[in-house]
Amino acid sequence: MATFLIITTLVLLLAAIFTGGYNKKFLERVQKSWIWGWITTVDHKRIGILYIVASGFFFILGGVESILIRLQLIWPGNEFITGDAYNQLLTMHGTTMIFFVAMPLLIGLMNYIVPLQIGARDVAFPFANALSFWLFLSGAILMNLSFLFGGAPDAGWTSYTPLALNEYSPGPGVDYYVLGLQIAGIGTILGGVNFITTIVNMRAPGMTFLRLPLFTWTTFVTSAIILFALPPLAVNLLLLQFDRLFGAQFFSTAGGGDSVVWQHLFWIFGHPEVYLVILPAFGMISEVVSTFSRKRLFGYTSMVFATVVIGFLSFMVWVHHMFTVGLGSMANTIFAIATMLIAIPTGVKVFNWLFTMWGGRLRFTTAMLFAVGFIPTFVIGGVTGVMVATVPADYQFHDTYFLVAHFHYTLVGGTVLAALAALYYWWPKIFGKKLDEKLGKWHFWTFVPSFHITFFPQHFLGLYGMPRRVFTFDSTPILNNLNLISTIGVIGMTVGTVAFLYNVVITTIRGKSVSGDPWDGFTLEWTVSSPPPAYNFAQLPLVRGREAFLHEKLLGNKKMKAAEPLGAIHMPSSSYLPLIMAIGLFMSGYGFVLRGFELAALGLIILFIGMYMRSFDYDPGYHISTEEIKQIEKGLKA
Amino acid sequence: MNTGNQTADVATETPLHLERTTLEGKNKILGVWLFIGAETVLFACLFGTYLTLRNQTMGGPTGQELFSLPLIALATFILLTSSLTSVLGVVSMHQNDLRGLQLWFGITLLLGASFLGLEIYEFIHYTSLGHRFTQSAFASSFYTLTGTHGAHVLFGLCWILGLLIQSRKRGITKETAPRFYVASLYWHFIDVIWVFIFTVVYLMGAAG
Numbered sequence: 001m002a003t004f005l006i007i008t009t010l011v012l013l014l015a016a017i018f019t020g021g022y023n024k025k026f027l028e029r030v031q032k033s034w035i036w037g038w039i040t041t042v043d044h045k046r047i048g049i050l051y052i053v054a055s056g057f058f059f060i061l062g063g064v065e066s067i068l069i070r071l072q073l074i075w076p077g078n079e080f081i082t083g084d085a086y087n088q089l090l091t092m093h094g095t096t097m098i099f100f101v102a103m104p105l106l107i108g109l110m111n112y113i114v115p116l117q118i119g120a121r122d123v124a125f126p127f128a129n130a131l132s133f134w135l136f137l138s139g140a141i142l143m144n145l146s147f148l149f150g151g152a153p154d155a156g157w158t159s160y161t162p163l164a165l166n167e168y169s170p171g172p173g174v175d176y177y178v179l180g181l182q183i184a185g186i187g188t189i190l191g192g193v194n195f196i197t198t199i200v201n202m203r204a205p206g207m208t209f210l211r212l213p214l215f216t217w218t219t220f221v222t223s224a225i226i227l228f229a230l231p232p233l234a235v236n237l238l239l240l241q242f243d244r245l246f247g248a249q250f251f252s253t254a255g256g257g258d259s260v261v262w263q264h265l266f267w268i269f270g271h272p273e274v275y276l277v278i279l280p281a282f283g284m285i286s287e288v289v290s291t292f293s294r295k296r297l298f299g300y301t302s303m304v305f306a307t308v309v310i311g312f313l314s315f316m317v318w319v320h321h322m323f324t325v326g327l328g329s330m331a332n333t334i335f336a337i338a339t340m341l342i343a344i345p346t347g348v349k350v351f352n353w354l355f356t357m358w359g360g361r362l363r364f365t366t367a368m369l370f371a372v373g374f375i376p377t378f379v380i381g382g383v384t385g386v387m388v389a390t391v392p393a394d395y396q397f398h399d400t401y402f403l404v405a406h407f408h409y410t411l412v413g414g415t416v417l418a419a420l421a422a423l424y425y426w427w428p429k430i431f432g433k434k435l436d437e438k439l440g441k442w443h444f445w446t447f448v449p450s451f452h453i454t455f456f457p458q459h460f461l462g463l464y465g466m467p468r469r470v471f472t473f474d475s476t477p478i479l480n481n482l483n484l485i486s487t488i489g490v491i492g493m494t495v496g497t498v499a500f501l502y503n504v505v506i507t508t509i510r511g512k513s514v515s516g517d518p519w520d521g522f523t524l525e526w527t528v529s530s531p532p533p534a535y536n537f538a539q540l541p542l543v544r545g546r547e548a549f550l551h552e553k554l555l556g557n558k559k560m561k562a563a564e565p566l567g568a569i570h571m572p573s574s575s576y577l578p579l580i581m582a583i584g585l586f587m588s589g590y591g592f593v594l595r596g597f598e599l600a601a602l603g604l605i606i607l608f609i610g611m612y613m614r615s616f617d618y619d620p621g622y623h624i625s626t627e628e629i630k631q632i633e634k635g636l637k638a
Numbered sequence: 639m640n641t642g643n644q645t646a647d648v649a650t651e652t653p654l655h656l657e658r659t660t661l662e663g664k665n666k667i668l669g670v671w672l673f674i675g676a677e678t679v680l681f682a683c684l685f686g687t688y689l690t691l692r693n694q695t696m697g698g699p700t701g702q703e704l705f706s707l708p709l710i711a712l713a714t715f716i717l718l719t720s721s722l723t724s725v726l727g728v729v730s731m732h733q734n735d736l737r738g739l740q741l742w743f744g745i746t747l748l749l750g751a752s753f754l755g756l757e758i759y760e761f762i763h764y765t766s767l768g769h770r771f772t773q774s775a776f777a778s779s780f781y782t783l784t785g786t787h788g789a790h791v792l793f794g795l796c797w798i799l800g801l802l803i804q805s806r807k808r809g810i811t812k813e814t815a816p817r818f819y820v821a822s823l824y825w826h827f828i829d830v831i832w833v834f835i836f837t838v839v840y841l842m843g844a845a846g
Contacts, residue, residue, distance in 0.1 A: 124665040193672045197665050227672060231680035239687065239782065248771060248778035249696075250687065256694025256775035261687055268683075608796075615800050618813060 004587070004599050040574040042126035043534060044111050047133050049430065051108025052423075054137055055101050061144065062096035063497065065089050067490055070454075074487040076475035086471035087154035088173065092144075094157030095177065098277070099184055100140040102415050106280040107132075107191055109422055110219045112430055114195065116525035116532065117213045119204025119541045119548075124197035125190075126572045127614065132187040132194065134582030139184025142589050146176035150593075153177035156469060158270070159240070161251035161262040166244050172593050175244060179589035182237045185230050186585070192226030195219055204524070205563040206543035210304070213523045213547075214290075214297060217304050218283030221311035222276050228315065229272030236265040245592060260325060267318035275314035278410060279307060281418030282349055285371050288421045289353050291521055292368035293360025296547055299352040306345035306352075313342050323394045332391045339389035346382055350375060365519075366440030370421035373448045377417060381409030384459065399469075402462025408455045417448070420500075428518045432530045433511030439503040443496050450492025457482040516636075522550035527560050529636035535569045538629050566630075568623040575619075581610035654732060656815040663816035670820040674827045677790075681831050684786060685838060688779040692843070696774035699767055701843030710840045713756045714832065717791075720749035721829040724822040731818055736809050739818065743798055746825065750795050757788050780839065787835055790828050797821050 030036050038046060069089055072081045081089060115123055123129050146152040150172040155164040164174045199212070199220045212220070240262070242248035249255025251262055290297040297303060319327060319335035353375055362368070384406040388397050397403060420443075428434045461482050466473050473479050517526040527549050528536060541560035545551030552560055588603025590596075624632075657663050692701065723746045730738030761781070771781045798821050801814070808814050 125669060189676055193669050193676070196672055197669045201661065201665050201668060227676050228679050231676050232683045235680055235683040235687070242778065242782065246771065248782070249694075249773075249775045250691070250778055250782075255772075255778075256691065256696045257778075258690060258694075258775070261690055265683055265687070612796075612800060615797075615817075616804060618808070 003594070004590075004596070037574070039579050040130075040576045042122075042130045042572050042574050042578075044115050044123045044126065044129060045430075045532065045534075045536075047129050048108045048110075048112030050133055051104045051111060051136075052430075054133075054140070055104040055108060058096050058100040058104075058140060058144075062093050062101055063494075065093040065096065067494065069093060070487040070490045072471055073473070073483050075484065076473050076480055078472065082471050084151075084154055087156075087469070088147075088152035090469055091153045091156050091159075091177070092147075095143065095153070095181070096140075097411070098157065098273070099181060100136075100143075102277045102411065102419075103188065104136055104140075105419050106222075106277060106415070107136075107188070109284070109419070109426065110195060110215075110222075110280060113426060113525055114216050114219050115198065115202070116429075116528065116536060117216045117523050118199060118202065118207050119524050119537060119543065120198060120202040121536050121540075121569065122572065123194050124202060125194045127575060127578065128190050129194055130575070130578035131581060132191040134578050135187025135190070135585060136184045138582045138586035139180045139182070139187065139589070142183060142586055142593075143176050143180030145590075146173060146180075150176075158266055160266075161240065161243075161259045162253070164240060164244075164262075165252055167252070174240075175593040178237045178241045178244070179592050182234060182241070183582075183585050183589050185234055185237070187582075188226055189230045189234075192223040192230070195223040196227065199223075204537075204540045204543055207548070208543075210301065211543060211546045211548065213283075214286035214300070214303055214307075215280070215283035218279045218286075218307055221307050222279045225272045225276045225279070225311055225314060229269050229276065232265045233269035233273075236262060236269065239265075241592065245595070260322075263322055263325065264318070267321045268315075271318040271321065272314040274407075274410070275310060277415045279310065281374075281415045282307065284418045284422035284425070285353060285374055286349075286356075287523070288367050288371040288425050289356050290547075291425070291519055292363045292365060292371070293357045294363075294520070295356055295360040296522070296550070297352065298355035298358075299348070300546065302348055303352055306348045309345040310342060313338060313345075317342065320389050320394075323391050324398045329391075336389050336391050340386055343382060343386055350379060365424070366435070366437055366444055367421045367424035369441070369444045370417050370424065370448075373444065374414065374417040374421065377409060377413030377448070377451070381406060381413050384409065397462060399467055400462035401458045401466045401468055404468050405455050405458035405462060408458070412451055412455070420447075425519070426525075427507075428514045429525055429530050429532075431508070432513050433507050434514050434518060435507050436503050436511070439499055439506070443499045443503065446492045446499065447496030450489045450496065452489070454486050454489030454493060457486045461486070517549075522547040524548050524560070533632050533636060535571065535624055535629070538569075538633050539566055540564050566626055568625050569629065570621055570623055572621045573619045575614075575617075577610050577614050577617075581607050584610060656731070656734075656810065656812055657819040658816075659812050660816075663812065663819075666816045666820055667823070670823050674823065677827065681783075681786070681834075684779075684783045685834065688783045688839065691775040691779045694775035696776075698773040698777060699764075699769050700846075701776075701780075701839070702846045704764055704767065704769055705840050705844045707840065707844055709756065709760065710836065713753050713760075714836050716749050716756070717753045717829055717832050720746045720753070721826055723749065724825045728819060728822050731810055731815060734810055736805065739810065740802060740805060743802055743818070747795060747798050747802070750791055750798075750825075754788060754791050754795070757784070757791075761785075783839065784835060787828070787831055790831070794821070794825050794828055797824070 038050065041047060041050075068081055069086070072078050072086060111123070111129065115121070143153070153159065153173040153176055155169050155174055155177070159174060159177055162168060164177075199216060203212075239248070239250045243250050243252065243257075249257045251257045251259050253259070286297055286303060317335055317339045319331055320339045323332050323336075353371075357372075364372075384402070388394050388403065388406055397406075424435055424440055461479065462468075464476075464478055464482075466479060473483065514530055516529045516532075518530070519526070524541060524543070525532075527541060539562035541548065542563035544561065548560065552558075584603045584606030586603070587606065588600045591598070591600030591603055657667065723742045727739050727742035727746060730736075730742055761784075769777055769780075771777055801817055801821055804817075805814060
């Protein structure tokens with residue numbers, strides 16, 4: 001509590017210095033500043049950008065962690081980072097990359113693009129949307145504070161018990177993991193509710209379900225996965241928190257607990273989670289491949305069906321992470337077969353992308369390069385996935401570098417390459433400027449080959465028996481050479497990433513503004529200006545076919561038909577409450593980590609006050625008048 | 639999509655389902671249904687954990703020794719009745735009867751509070767018998783499952799209380815109607831969970 005008071009005073013002091021102290025004009029000055037505009041925003045486009053920027057920041061953090069890991073493994077017996085420090089690095093690398101990079105990047109793009117693709121002015125719950133973001137950010141910051149205060153989590157991203165119990169993981173590390181993920185997870189669940197409601201209730205007239213762009217479809221299924229997969233994680237974290245903080249006996253054998261409960265609940269969440277980060281990637285690839293082949297997506301309905309089937313099967317396969325636990329050959333067989341079934345809808349998708357390109361007029365922009373690079377890379381990850389789903393072979397692969405290679409091929413070769421393709425594709429829509437194509441090609445040709453140099457040898461490291469999560473290895477020629485090659489590959493990935501960051505800076509400074517439709521796109525987001533005005537659509541569009549914009553283009557129309565007369569547009573008011581509520585939960589989480597239960601209670605009280613204030617607030621929002629809209633539209637080039 | 643043209647005079651010609659007249663209202667109802675879906679999974683996990691660990695009493699009292707069904711049956715009766723009164727509250731809302739709405743939701747509040755009182759009494763009674771949270775995996779999972787349900791009841795009580803305060807100032811409008819409707823949805827959900835707790839924890843526990 002004392003620490004908290006000191007920190008609060010310090011923050012207030014700094015705030016006073018930077019804002020020029022409190023006087024009559026103070027509030028006015030604060031409300032006019034651009035920072036206030038961003039932290040109180042409820043606009044889905046701004047929140048999307050906040051997500052993307054935050055995930056970029058954590059990508060750099062997680063990237064540095066991975067570089068340090070590879071440097072330690074550059075040769076046998078290295079003493080650069082060993083023991084507990086290495087465990088902290090690998091735990092934080094995994095957790096950061098999945099929860100604070102992949103998910104927010106995808107959710108950020110969903111936030112920005114989905115309302116535009118379905119012809120809506122915002123998401124269903126703009127307030128909750130802002131809350132989702134701030135909860136994610138406070139969870140992520142809370143977990144990363146562990147490096148400074150008390151040591152990072154060190155029980156792996158899966159945090160298996162009994163390793164994660166007090167007995168074997170003393171210190172606050174795992175508590176940071178538990179509370180940080182809990183807070184971020186609550187935000188994600190809210191986001192899932194928000195996207196489903198938006199897609200069900202707020203589609204523009206004529207936008208039927210079988211006219212939804214594939215990215216919106218994958219967002220829809222992903223949100224359903226979020227909705228049903230995140231609660232098991234929440235429960236699991238709660239149980240671990242009770243075990244660690246309040247002496248409950250869920251996982252300790254001495255008190256009658258069962259460690260396998262953790263594993264089941266973790267993977268009931270954990271397997272849907274990996275589909276949660278790959279399905280939106282499939283959607284992005286579908287958009288990019290179709291646009292740059294100048295062809296409608298091949299087999300649209302089968303793509304939708306495959307997406308739904310993958311979403312369903314993702315909940316049926318969690319035991320394939322637990323083949324070596326000893327659940328019996330019947331359980332293992334059933335889950336092995338279910339796992340292999342997923343290869344079918346995934347194969348449908350791969351062939352549909354190939355047939356979309358077949359006979360198309362291909363344009364190899366950077367976005368298309370990444371999309372084309374994605375396909376074989378992801379297929380390798382998929383094939384090794386079927387290999388590890390084979391139970392007898394899995395006894396050999398389990399917990400080796402073969403696994404590490406497999407999931408990096410799906411997560412980097414799948415999610416990251418797709419997200420990069422999507423960033424190059426949607427960057428002009430989001431920021432109004434095209435990323436530099438030449439630097440983009442440098443990015444592609446350094447990043448993707450180096451990725452293979454880094455991770456392809458790791459398959460063989462695993463087959464030669466090198467276990468994952470161990471900071472050293474015996475000196476044998478094969479292990480030495482393969483590890484050295486793997487570390488050399490990291491250099492190229494780093495160069496590629498730096499080229500990308502440089503590209504972002506250069507584009508922001510010098511890039512030329514583009515029109516609303518720089519790629520000759522097919523879907524509704526390309527019908528509005530880049531970046532779109534706050535209200536997105538001056539008049540909601542009337543959708544008359546799948547690939548709505550292409551449909552109009554083929555009829556010779558330059559614009560969408562309007563579904564409503566031009567009129568005043570209702571907008572939600574911005575609010576500082578989401579930030580306050582997130583700060584409340586952050587304080588509460590930090591209180592639990594420090595075992596300062598007064599602080600934890602205070603944080604929860606702040607959260608509930610925020611909820612009550614929100615409930616009593618009947619703010620009607622505001623209207624943008626017809627004249628203002630006409631003025632704004634005149635200033636934009638569509 | 640356009641919510642600005644809701645010009646129907648609410649006092650004279652109230653639509654049958656006032657809570658669905660605006661897009662915000664429709665969104666709210668769908669959103670709460672989805673939220674209930676997530677909560678169902680959450681409770682399913684707690685039930686699964688309880689069923690796995692319920693025999694691990696580690697020398698402490700077992701469910702068979704602890705559970706007294708008459709008390710639990712009373713609590714069940716109270717909570718199920720509160721679900722009925724919340725339905726009557728929504729019926730009053732549809733008839734544009736503010737007094738009825740306040741009365742029935744007020745009774746819901748009282749019934750919910752007495753259920754919570756019984757549960758607190760039950761917990762205190764159990765701890766005096768040596769059934770403590772840290773005693774065994776059985777105790778931990780029992781208190782976590784029932785306690786999470788109790789926390790949901792408490793949350794629902796605060797929610798309905800807040801809505802009742804708002805109703806005094808604002809009455810039944812197209813803004814307040816969806817709020818009462820979704821609060822009642824949530825309240826039913828809590829009751830359904832209790833039916834499962836009553837069956838899985840208490841009836842199965844008492845049967846041994």
